[in-house]
Amino acid sequence: MPTIARELAGLAALIADPGRALILSRLMDGRPQTAGELALVAGVTPQTASWHLGRLVQHALLKVERRGPRRLYRLATPLVAQILEGMMTVAVTGPHATRPPARIDAAMRRARTCYDHLAGELGVALADALREREYLVLDQEVGELTEGGTAFLGSFGIDLDPSARHRRVLCRPCLDWSERRPHLAGRAGAALAELAFQRDWIRRRPQGRSVEITDTGLDAFRTLFGVCI
Amino acid sequence: MPTIARELAGLAALIADPGRALILSRLMDGRPQTAGELALVAGVTPQTASWHLGRLVQHALLKVERRGPRRLYRLATPLVAQILEGMMTVAVTGPHATRPPARIDAAMRRARTCYDHLAGELGVALADALREREYLVLDQEVGELTEGGTAFLGSFGIDLDPSARHRRVLCRPCLDWSERRPHLAGRAGAALAELAFQRDWIRRRPQGRSVEITDTGLDAFRTLFGVCI
């Protein structure tokens, strides 16, 4: 009767399989992946991965696009990414009394993409620095870019149209599951991440969501943002 | 190796069982429940429910408190409630192409509590009405109460300290899974719900999260908020 609970359980069951969780986690960086690659990530055979991917698409967690003889899978919507990120936060903050602080891959913890913006130590440190300079107001639930912050980002060539026309919000906090504190998301966060990639401050690692901070990046984050990491 | 995916899968597995999902959904209204009542809700024997409850507590989704010979269970944190609500949204909006619009209990759809504020048709209609009168700015991701809105709520005796001292945010949107549009959450949303209960505009039903709108309530919502439902 309470069908919403059934729906909830169904969605959770979809994420509950380790292989599918691995696939979803991998797709959290926003880039589409082929079925074969995702099979490797999940550590299962292609046919098993195909079965998982089919279920994820059927339940609208994933979108699939045919590119030649292969198929590219990606998260269906930003909402899906947001919820998965939230679940990770609960999953990590939850049993802290039970288990030791859930050792996470060091690389992921240090710096990673969270759909389209930056997370991990780097993401949180950048948000803190922007807050320190009063470029940004950010707590667990709401965020706002100040005039100074808009100008600061503008000095890097980031032009954020502040009008409310956009479907996506300009600036919002995203609770970082590894740091347990908010980092910067929304269009501002995405623009900042894009800037960092373009200027080669950070590089995507061949696999996984973690990113590598280059020497140039270390220097830039220190001198331009006052972030020492 | 990617332990975060394991954590994610573990959390999801916890929610994936229909019985546990029923229990969690029931506890989403914020009121603690005894183990026996939750066994009834889940449709299992007390010993099975006890097993489920133990797992949920162990993984920090639930808190338990001994009240005499019985034990009261409640959601561990507001964050847990928020994530569950988000998951419901994804669960319902997800497979809309596959299945028919996932028929939800009519009562739940009409009016219910969402942890400590109002949701369903009623919740969304109230948010719309407040927006219409420019008491409130609310989109999918951010929300703000205007001066007029603060005054309006004040006229009902709701005094919301706007200082940033509080752990909880004053005003935020919460995506309504049944209406697929945001309703009002945060302290403002909680205060509004409390007002409605105190003035007998709405009453909790003996079981479930849905609430009944009284005749007084229908009248009050129409004359005071301009909401016809």
Add this chain to the structure above:
DNA sequence: TGAACGTTTCGATCATGATCGAAACGTTAC
């Protein structure tokens, strides 16, 4: 048209964990 490749479908096997009966536990009331 035929061959190569990535991907999916089918079928059978196997493991994880949900379930309940029986009994023990802990608290309260008398």
Add this chain to the structure above:
DNA sequence: GTAACGTTTCGATCATGATCGAAACGTTCA
């Protein structure tokens, strides 16, 4: 202390769904 009640623990049973081998499918390229 003893009885009554709500709750938990233990043990055995059972069902769901994850897995892979084999084979078919569909697309691209020669």
